[in-house]
Amino acid sequence: AQSVTQLGSHVSVSEGALVLLRCNYSSSVPPYLFWYVQYPNQGLQLLLKYTTGATLVKGINGFEAEFKKSETSFHLTKPSAHMSDAAEYFCAVWPKIGSARQLTFGSGTQLTVLP
Amino acid sequence: DTEVTQTPKHLVMGMTNKKSLKCEQHMGHRAMYWYKQKAKKPPELMFVYSYEKLSINESVPSRFSPECPNSSLLNLHLHALQPEDSALYLCASSRVGQNTGELFFGEGSRLTVL
Numbered sequence: 001a002q003s004v005t006q007l008g009s010h011v012s013v014s015e016g017a018l019v020l021l022r023c024n025y026s027s028s029v030p031p032y033l034f035w036y037v038q039y040p041n042q043g044l045q046l047l048l049k050y051t052t053g054a055t056l057v058k059g060i061n062g063f064e065a066e067f068k069k070s071e072t073s074f075h076l077t078k079p080s081a082h083m084s085d086a087a088e089y090f091c092a093v094w095p096k097i098g099s100a101r102q103l104t105f106g107s108g109t110q111l112t113v114l115p
Numbered sequence: 116d117t118e119v120t121q122t123p124k125h126l127v128m129g130m131t132n133k134k135s136l137k138c139e140q141h142m143g144h145r146a147m148y149w150y151k152q153k154a155k156k157p158p159e160l161m162f163v164y165s166y167e168k169l170s171i172n173e174s175v176p177s178r179f180s181p182e183c184p185n186s187s188l189l190n191l192h193l194h195a196l197q198p199e200d201s202a203l204y205l206c207a208s209s210r211v212g213q214n215t216g217e218l219f220f221g222e223g224s225r226l227t228v229l
Binding site: 045 | 119121155156157158160163171205207214215216217218219220221222223225
């Protein structure tokens, strides 16, 4: 069974500082990997995804993530935080094999950006 | 702008009421999903429709009744709900063939059960 672990339910950074949100997955076959963002009172928006190819993927709003198979990780980064980045971030996985596949979410990380 | 539209955005209902949540997408996706999300928690899968047929039901109580009238529409009928059913209900859609798991979510319907 797939599982996703997000280390740190709350992360605070200063405006302009590096953002690092951690995600590790547990699966014998590396799954497809996603980061979604949820702003207050809104639905989920896809930030970026890794399916195949280059392991460093770039997403919207200056975010990027790197798939590291050896570490079973897919950490999300942004070089310089902006106030508008304050939101809930969910890492998610979708298995590459299996019949009843579904998206499995991590528990989420609340990002606070301090002025 | 989201390409998955959910109505209503907010709904307040009593425990004896019958109401429905609606979801519409025009991206040609043939898989549609209902999720329930409590505050500060990840979304929990409730139902999946594939080609208008129910393919996954995650042991959801019968007071929630999904319906997929056509490939663009998804409804969630609500009856005799409990206060603990208060949550954000999210609809999503995706491709079926060559699906890499990318789901497109609506903005949700926030339900309060009194």
